[in-house]
Amino acid sequence: MIFDRQTLLSDAQAITATGPSTNVIHLGPIKAGLTRDIGKGEPIPFLMQVVESFNNLTSLAVTIQTDDNEAFASPKSVITTTLNLADLKAGKIIPPSHVPRGTDEPYLRLLYTVTGTAPTTGKITAGFTAGVPSHG
Template sequence: MIFDMQTLLSDAQAITVTAVSSNIIDLGPINAGFARDIGKGNPIPLRIQVLEAFAAAGAATLTVALEVSDDAAFTSPVQVWTTAAIPKATLVPGYAIVPEYITRRTNKRYMRLTYTVATGPMTAGKITAGVTMGNQSNGE
């Protein structure tokens, strides 16, 4: 995958407790009278990939959510997509978390990921996530 540095949400980000992506994407201002939904039209590839195996003393899980907001502080975030709880044993290097594309309802100015750790904390684990030029699909 080729990641674009301007649309990278997490760059080998260590996830040990619940956190948000280290970067947000500013999709630009929305003009009055116009609607935005970047999930419509041609699919925009999104890749969330484990770089370092996750570990924890207990049976920890990770949930990933895509959130949007009208302001960069995410004072009122709106969740547009989320995973089910993913067990730590599944979170090994190379594991790709779906969706493969940015989902519909991504209609606000700012976008980020939220990583929720349950039954944690994790003692290891890193993720890289962001918009790509296209996602490899063989072997998945």
């Protein structure tokens, strides 16, 4: 996959506890009186992929969040995907494969929520990409 550093949320980010993606993407300002939802219209490819297999945890939930400020004082959850440990193997592509509807605020990040014992291995790369393979 081809990633652009400016649109990368996690770059082989080790997930050892519940927390946000390393990076936050600023989608740009919204002019007064206008609304934006980058999930509408032509699909924007988005890839979240396990790049190192996980151990220990029971499950991992990955939530796409938006907010009107970079500190994520009042984040809005757009979509959450939960995977069990058995599915968190290197190469696994985590849905969704496109930015979902409801992605309508200026800042975007991921929130990783660990259930069970904290993993000591497990990494994810995620961000906008030129395209997403249909397998995984």
